[in-house]
Amino acid sequence: NAGVMQNPRHLVRRRGQEARLRCSPMKGHSHVYWYRQLPEEGLKFMVYLQKENIIDESGMPKERFSAEFPKEGPSILRIQQVVRGDSAAYFCASSPSGGAKDTQYFGPGTRLTVL
Amino acid sequence: AQSVTQLDSQVPVFEEAPVELRCNYSSSVSVYLFWYVQYPNQGLQLLLKYLSGSTLVESINGFEAEFNKSQTSFHLRKPSVHISDTAEYFCAINAGGTSYGKLTFGQGTILTVHP
Numbered sequence: 001n002a003g004v005m006q007n008p009r010h011l012v013r014r015r016g017q018e019a020r021l022r023c024s025p026m027k028g029h030s031h032v033y034w035y036r037q038l039p040e041e042g043l044k045f046m047v048y049l050q051k052e053n054i055i056d057e058s059g060m061p062k063e064r065f066s067a068e069f070p071k072e073g074p075s076i077l078r079i080q081q082v083v084r085g086d087s088a089a090y091f092c093a094s095s096p097s098g099g100a101k102d103t104q105y106f107g108p109g110t111r112l113t114v115l
Numbered sequence: 116a117q118s119v120t121q122l123d124s125q126v127p128v129f130e131e132a133p134v135e136l137r138c139n140y141s142s143s144v145s146v147y148l149f150w151y152v153q154y155p156n157q158g159l160q161l162l163l164k165y166l167s168g169s170t171l172v173e174s175i176n177g178f179e180a181e182f183n184k185s186q187t188s189f190h191l192r193k194p195s196v197h198i199s200d201t202a203e204y205f206c207a208i209n210a211g212g213t214s215y216g217k218l219t220f221g222q223g224t225i226l227t228v229h230p
Contacts, residue, residue: 004158033216042119042205042220043159056215091158100147100211101166104218106158 002027004094004107005074012113013082021077021110025094032075033104034067037089049075050098082114117142117210121221129229130198136191136224138206146208148189149218150180153203162204165189176200201228 005024013019025032030051035043048056049069060067064082069075079086089111093104122137140146147166151159163174170182180191189206206221 006158031216033218035218035220040222042121042222043218045217045219048215048217056217059217093159095216098216100209100216102216103149103161103164104216106151106160108156108158 004092004105006090006092006107006110008110009108010111010113012115014115015083016081019079019082019086019112021079021090021092021112023075023077023092023094023107025075025092026105029094029096029105031095031098031102032069033093033095034075034077035091035093037091037109039088043091046077048098055098079112082112084114087112087114117146117208117219119206119208119219119221121204121206121224123224124222125225125227127227127229128196131195133194134192134196134200134226136204136206136226138189138191138221140187140189140206140208142187142208142210144210146210148180148182149207149209150174150178150189150191151205151207151220153205153223155202159205162191196226196228198228198230200226202226 034046037043045059047067064080066078089109091109093106095102118141120139149164150162165182173179178193207218
């Protein structure tokens with residue numbers, strides 16, 4: 001059973017460009033979470049999605065960031081007009097039922113560098 | 116709101132020595148507690164979790180953590196560490212309810228085991 005897949009593993013963008021980060025959850029998991037890890041900090045929750053629905057986006061910046069989890073295909077975290085402060089590691093996690101007791105399984109992350 | 120504090124950002128120890136990584140949390144509701152480990156350039160892996168029952172939980176590789184409700188702590192211990200335990204360790208909580216599966220993480224503790 002393959003784990004959580006994220007691609008690309010490393011992404012370099014210039015200021016003002018768009019970044020698209022993809023996450024394929026574990027087989028059988030329909031709940032996806034995105035977290036951001038800034039340098040020298042722990043992971044911060046960004047958004048929680050189920051198939052075709054955003055359940056909780058309380059951690060998403062109000063502008064430039066969006067996320068989706070379509071019926072078919074991976075979850076996408078999209079950052080428009082990137083700025084240097086967006087440089088971070090972005091981790092996706094999935095779980096089978098979305099419950100508070102569930103173990104979340106993490107992908108290897110996408111390390112975004114904004115020049 | 117919930118928060119997690121890991122009191123030590125870095126813990127250096129010698130091989131075969133005991134180690135304790137400290138974690139305190141703050142929450143107005145009951146929480147579930149987790150320890151995750153992150154090896155360099157990898158995603159997070161669950162080490163152990165406390166959901167209910169016995170306050171002492173153990174992992175398969177010799178780590179253990181004890182939930183102390185009165186002190187709101189969930190410290191991680193290992194009686195004898197190995198070089199391979201070198202990694203960053205994150206304490207996390209999930210308050211359930213409207214928090215769904217959202218994890219709140221501490222800042223992380225880098226454990227470095229020296230020969």
